[in-house]
Amino acid sequence: MTPAERQVWNAYPSGAWIDLRSSDAEGNRAANGAEWGSERQVRAEVIAALLTGAREPDPGKIPGVRLAGAHIIGDLLLSDAEVRDKLHLLNCYLPGVVHLTDASTQGLRFRGCDIHRIRAARSKIDGVFELDGSTVRTGLRLDNAHITGQLRLSRAFVSSPPPHKRATESAFEDMGHPYTEEDLKERFLGQQPWALWAGGLTVDGGAFMRGLRTEGGLRLIGATLNGGLYLQGAELRAAGDLALFGDFLEAKTAEFSANFKAEGGIRLRGARIGGVLSFDRAELSAPTRSLHLSHMQVDELIMMPKSIKGEVNLAYSRVGVLFDNPSSYPDRVHLNGTNYESLRGTWTVAERLDWVCRDPGGYRPHPYEQLAAWYRRIGHEPDARRVMLAKQREHRATLRPTGRGWGRMLDAVVGYGYRPWQAAVWAGVLLTIGTVVFGIHPPTQIDPDEKRTFSSFVYTLDLLVPVSLFEQRAAWEPAAGTQWLAWSLIASGWILATALIAGTARVLRPSNPP
Structure with a gap:
């Protein structure tokens, strides 16, 4: 063993910290880890051996690997392992892959680290999985993983893997046997690369991703985030159409607020949000659809973005309280089948009428009926009649010439019955x-x-x-x-x-x- 490895080996039974950092603050940045000398190098196999029982703990001590400022050589192979002790790395450089597929571990912390890639599909992490302030250069896989504590990615940077790397790994993980390079290119042609691939992920304590930056989207299809999803101030840059793919996601709350930015669509079709889904002061942009929130259930939806480019789809969703303002929406808004119990915000009736007629597919009766029903519930019958009159006028444009003529006569004489x-x-x-x-x-x-x-x-x-x-x-x-x-x-x-x-x-x- 090198002197650095010997320190780690000896410190493990008591769980003591080993700090290999120098006095140069800039030189201690994990991004500069490739320049560190041999005195700071520790082989990944030494860490794996300790975490899988190579040494016994000291009586009355809590064992673990706690290491700062190290250059970890090689891949950290812990797939299928049962790790009973904690791994805590601070400002470490890991140019290899961290393999945790099907592993069962205690809390894992990689703070301020520079990591090539993490693969933790179907893993069970009993505690916190932390990557605060870290850089993951070719993607993080957490599909069908279960984290009993919190998932922390605050102020982290995660980039998606290159297409060939992604195809090669998926050939073994998803297809069961290797294919030729041409087969792989055909199989994955046109698929969007993801910075975080976490379909089916379960997090009991909440996913905290404040200030996260990504090159590539977040794939959270079917994820269950019991403690909520917190992306305040995050910046997501899609490598394809979607910055976040979260169909059927379940969360206590979801915060895309406080200067959250997304270049690419946010898709939460069929999601279930038990509390607040907030886009307060968010900046959203996509070539076609910036928000796809159809068939969703949410207690309170806050639509107060700073800016939004690309259409919004709220079709067939159930919203308890919809809090928005006239500048919240683009020119194209899908509202057919959308039901809400209450509306909040500074709207006039004219602005609400302009809102319900923005469907790209043309006239839809349900948005008018839903709006009129809400005005009746709060005792504003004249406003409800005004909405229903606007509905009849929009409907008239879809009729044949005879129907349009009769409709104009009804409108002029009695306002379709709403103005007798x-x-x-x-x-x-x-x-x-x-x-x-x-x-x-x-x-x-x-x-x-x-x-x-x-x-x-x-x-x-x-x-x-x-x-x-x-x-x-x-x-x-x-x-x-x-x-x-x-x-x-x-x-x-x-x-x-x-x-x-x-x-x-x-x-x-x-x-x-x-």
Whole structure:
């Protein structure tokens, strides 16, 4: 053994720290580890031997490998191992691969380290798995792993593996046998490289990734993060379309806030968030879809990003409280099937109406019905009627020419039944015109022997009512110049009555609540 290895070997039974760092702070940075001399080099096989029982612990002591400022030579091979003691590396340089596949370990800490790659698929880590401030240069695999404590990646930098490296490893891990290089290229052509591959990951104590930076996305499909996901201030740069792929993720809370940045889409289709999902002060950008949150369930969704480029999909999601503002959304928003219990924010009705009509697929009835239902629940019936009127107007554009014509007439006369007072206005205008015109040019009495007193107001009103109530029509014959007005009043009366009945029936028609 080298002197450094002997120190580590002797310190293991008591778990004492071995610090190989120099007095030069800049030289102690793990990124400079390749320049360190042999006095700071420790073979990975020595560490693996200690962690797998090569030495007995001192009585009354807690054994473990605690090492600072070391250059770890070779791959750390702990796959399938049962490690009962803790490994704590500080400012260490690991140019090889840390193999933890199918391992069962105690807490693992790599703080401020520079690591080539970590493979820990299906591992069980009883405690904390920490990479705070570390750099992982070719990806971190935690698919189907179980961490009973916390996953810590705060202020870390993780980069995805190059395509050939990713294909070679996956050929053995996923396909079961080696393939030729051409087979591998064909098999993985077009697949997105991931900085963190963690589908099916379970973390009991929460995933803390504040200030994390990545070159490549996070793959968290089906992950269960019981303590929540915390990405405040993180910067995710996708190597493909997605910066985070988290379909069916389950978490207590999820924070993409406090200047969180994503270059690539955030996809959480079918996710279950038991508390708050926050995009407060986030910067989101993607060529097509920046947020895909469809079929999701969340107690509270905070949509207050600093900026967002790319469409948002909230279709068929169930949201308890939606807290947003007028500038929260891009021009394309999918809201069909979205249900929410409460809306919070500084919106006007006009801004909400502009929000619900941004579906790229065109008119959808459900967003209007859901918005109107919410206004009714809070006692704003006039606003609910305004929303439903806007719905009918949008729907009209999808009809055939005859339907659009009838719709425009209903809109103009009674506002599709949501503005019945418009019929009264029209009736008042026509009644005034008829009263004035027939007052100036009174009609001729049909039966001169019958004694009647002419009233232009009553005569006009009798013409407007579809069924004669005052027996004025049969008693008076309009003068030739006013015959057209009489006919127009009779026709207008029928139109007003028909539109009022049709509009009222539309409003009163029972429908299932959204």
